[in-house]
Amino acid sequence: MPILAIFPGLTTAPFASDDLHIICLILGVYRAILLLCLIPMLIEFYIRPSYVYTIDGIPEWCTNSQTITFAGKFGLIPVYPPSTVASQVSWYDRENAFVQTSLAYFLIDVAWLIILWASASIGTPTQPRSRDAYVRNLIKFKFFFTNVFLVALLVAGIYYPQEIRRDNYHCGGDGEPKSATPDEGVWYLFFCILIVTYAVELMVWPAIYINKLTRRVVKMTNPYCCCGNRYNISGRGGKAERFQWHLGLLIKFVSLLTRGRLGGKYLKNEDELTDFVTSIMTMSNNETRLGFVFSDIYVGMRIHSRVQAEKKHRVIRDLLSSHERLDLTNDESSLVPLLSSSMVLKNRPTTVGGRHQTSIFILQRKDGTYKTSERTILDSDDIATRTVISDSAHYVVYASYVYVKLQACVVKEYLVEHDAKVDMISCFRRKLDTLFDDDKYRLTSIGLEHARLCYSNFTNDIIATPYSIVIDDKMKTIVITVRGTRSLEDLVVDLQFTPESLEKVGGICGFDGAGHWCHKGFLARSKWIYNDIKRTKVLNTLYLETSPYNTYPLVLCGHSLGAGCASILSLMLRPAFPSLQCFAYEPPGCIFNAELSELCAEFITSFVRHDDCIPRISYHNLELLRDEFFTTFERIKVPKIELYRHLRVPYSEVHVASRNAKVLRQIDRTPLESTFTTKIEQFRAERTIKNMATVHLFIPGK
DSSP states (O other): OHHHHHSTTOOOOGGGSSOHHHHHHHHHHHHHHHHHHHHHHHHHHHHSOSOEEEETTEETTBTTSOOOEEEOSSSOEEEOOTTOOEEEEOTTHHHHHHHHHHHHHHHHHHHHHHHHHHHHTSSBTTBOHHHHHHHHHHHHHIIIIIHHHHHHHHHHHHHHHHHHTTHHHHTTTTOOBOSOOTTOSHHHHHHHHHHHHHHHHHHHHHHHHHHHHHHHHHHHHOTTSTTTOOSOOSSTTOHHHHHHHHHHHHHHHHHHHTTTTTOOTTOOSSSTTHHHHHHHHHHHOOSSOOOOOHHHHHHHHHHHHHHHHHHHHHHHHHHHHHOSSBSSOSSGGGTGGGTTOSEEEEBOOEEETTEEEOEEEEEEEETTEEEEEEEEOOOTTOHHHHHHHHHHHHHHHHHHHTTTHHHHHIIIIIHHHHOTTSOTTTEEEOOGGGTTOSSTTEEGGGTEEEEEEEEEEOOOSSSOOOEEEEEETTTTEEEEEEOOSOSHHHHHHHTOOOEEEOHHHHHHHTSOOTTOEEEHHHHHHHHHHHHHHHHHOHHHHHTSTTOTTTTSOEEEEEETHHHHHHHHHHHHHTTTOTTOEEEEESOOSOSEEHHHHHHGGGTEEEEOOTTOSGGGOOHHHHHHHHHHHHHHHHTBOSOHHHHHHHHHSOOOGGGHHHHHHTTBOOGGGSOSSOHHHHHHHHHHHHHHHHOOOOOOEEOOOO
16 A cells, blocks of 8 residues: 555546556456356247247236147147137247347457457657547447447336236246246346446446536535545545554455454554644645546556666676776676676775785666676674674574563563563563572573573563573673564554654663664653563663673664664663664664764664665655656557566566656657646655654664
């Protein structure tokens, strides 16, 4: 849902968009269902006789019909009882006419779909004017000609059952049908399916116009109603309020579907998602409706990825031609394995300070373009570097076990033994005078025999987050580890990425927070952990002068959401513990503002695995993605159906530029006067005024 919300004006109005091919496919499936019903009916009417024997006007299937005998040596000749008037009545003329008319309607409509498909292939997604005239005439034809068939078929379908059931299936008051009646059997089931589908198809258009009329009337009578207030973001009936309610309802449904295993019981669907929804809807809110549909977003993002590959390839080619020290040959085959890696090219080692030092070129995107920067590879001979890497490898285990293993170990081994009154789900707390015991609370069962558990809180709601305090005998440190995203409540907190000032928190904790900002949801949880640590006094006890651990350094760590909370918590605790270190594994890309992130490099180290998207997600990156999508979409010069076929063909990234040239215009040759371009310019002008986020948030530390 968030990805869809980045693109404004998302609509599924079929004939106001460039999504006609999907409509043709849907209607094609619909026509296939009609054909499956028509074929058995055609076979049935072809096999059975076209007339019915009646005696004195009573059909042969009635119980009061007199018996007919057959005679003849070379053929059967019906012999009627004496004093009767026998005749052969052409009974199935109406049914045959109905089937033939249905078949004619089917053939005409299939021809209409084929023409519509061909017409939709004219023009481009951003310049559909040449297509609109054909489509408009085809829709008029559908309204005023083929719908006449539908009305006639529907009227005949309603009248026919009434006719055959008249006067007790024409048996009169004295008789009953012997066995099967004309409105029984498989063919009649197919007949009913046809009638229902015809009725549904005929009522689609009135329903659309009634819906529009209802919205207009409601808007006139109550302008604050959600049905009429389409463009407001906030306020009563605004888009943000409706979006928040539907998203919260979806999360509650997921919670119900998983029987609470993923959490969700603390979500009330009131104000938890306000910040996220307001940010996303502000990003996408506009008075200019661009008319994007799902297929536009799909093909646009696919072709945009190829544009990015072309830029990457161009940068690598320039780098190969301008650096003589590169340890690669300047040929096409050497480029292929490089395009999928962020660490692109490796230099030959040079001698620095008496030892060999190697550098690499990193591909980075800055200001919408690819650039390369040369960096020195971590030196294995440097003691500080080796220490950071080995320490991070050691503490990542804590960030992992806090998800599941720790709670299972506590419930199984410690809680009942320690205090039967303790809630086995929410918290594990030792008495303060037992914190110096050596072996009783070791985490040997989960492979951490060097760790002793002091405190663990497993409470998980919108504010509270699970964390634990552990003594590490191997590294001689005290470790606070925070759990990452594992529940629906955690997901909601992840989405609360609105920047919030640290000035007040800094005044309480003892650091200068003026002019600094951080992730709002993570800050709320970090404050809860900070207050919980003060309330339990576990950390204060471990650092008493009489404690054997008062010289142990404090280390904080966490993964994902836990990395974000650990980073903010380390900032809050550092005035009291100046030597603390924080290891943030895969933190989201929106924790601190740029200046604060650099200031924290002394005690926070963040680790990002290759091209993981989570550390790169931020509000401004989403806006950048949206704007680049628009630029790429404007360059499309072929119909969307041709673009679909182009995207399905595999390609080598070495030849990506020539492939893109077949479907995209040059940037300086995009149409300047198209309706789409005009709307995009209007939208960008609106965004300049409405841009709500002036603070950029980044990954914390080094």
